Amino acid sequence: MAEAPVRVVIVDDHSIFRSGLRADLDDSIEVVGEAGDAASAVSVIEATRPDVVLLDVHLPSGQGAAASGPDAAGGEAVIRAAGPVLPTTRFLALSVSDAAEDVVRVIRAGARGYITKGSSGAEVSRAVRAIAEGDAVFSPRLAGFVLDAFGAAVGETAATSDELDRLSAREQEVMRLIARGYAYKEVAAELFISMKTVESHVSAVLRKLQLSSRYELTAWASERRLL
Structure with missing residues (x-):
């Protein structure tokens, strides 16, 4: 097909x-x-x-x-x-x-x-x-x-590492998928977790990174070359 x-x-x-x-x-x-x-x-x-x-x-x-x-x-x-x-x-x-x-x-x-x-x-x-x-x-x-x-300074890399350290390994996985444009349902299927768990992780990621929306999360991840 x-x-x-x-x-x-x-x-x-x-x-x-x-x-x-x-x-x-x-x-x-x-x-x-x-x-x-x-x-x-x-x-x-x-x-x-x-x-x-x-x-x-x-x-x-x-x-x-x-x-x-x-x-x-x-x-x-x-x-x-x-x-x-x-x-x-x-x-x-x-x-x-x-x-x-x-x-x-x-x-x-x-x-x-x-x-x-x-x-x-x-x-x-x-x-x-x-x-x-x-x-x-x-x-x-x-x-x-x-x-x-978007790249490159060593100081920026260190700052990005510090920011990522605030997130658990699972939150980092969810963050990358959401930032790439995955829907919550797609993230749930990809990671074999429930939609409710995805929503909980996204809320935690936004709170820890002091962001207000998934759009801001995409921009944040893009600037740090995390996509």
Whole structure:
């Protein structure tokens, strides 16, 4: 039996680009929706519940969705609005910009990857499949920005170890799965524990790490390269 296609929403303010990208993606990708601004993007994403959102970074806000930031932060606002509601949906930034601040900002918001619009249809298709399977994907020239921003100082590593020491071994297992976008039911099945036990562990993890939501937990784990 053939694998089900990866369901994708394309978010970009240029309709011609969206049409061209849709045509260039291979048969393993099914485009289930499109949007041209942040406000409509959030509505489309919540309605279609895609596996992956291909998202431009510099995106017009539309009404309401990106009220907390400038228009140029529209893509980031979409992730912050839709990400917590649909934790299994992953976001792949696809932008003409290769500026370090754009890359870092959208990854901090919760994107799982960042590739440039110079990528071919085959490259974008491969990136979408990788993101859907839980990997992180970056154009080669952008990977250094991510490593510099999220990595690397010895002091940060020590601080991360101290934070992880607050969690039991089981809490660390639950933390990583939740941060990767697993639903509570999926975590329970993976670890052979009850849903109630998963909920208890998640509450303990958030309390010990002084976080308020699973979205913040994903951002926390991503910054520390724990995913």
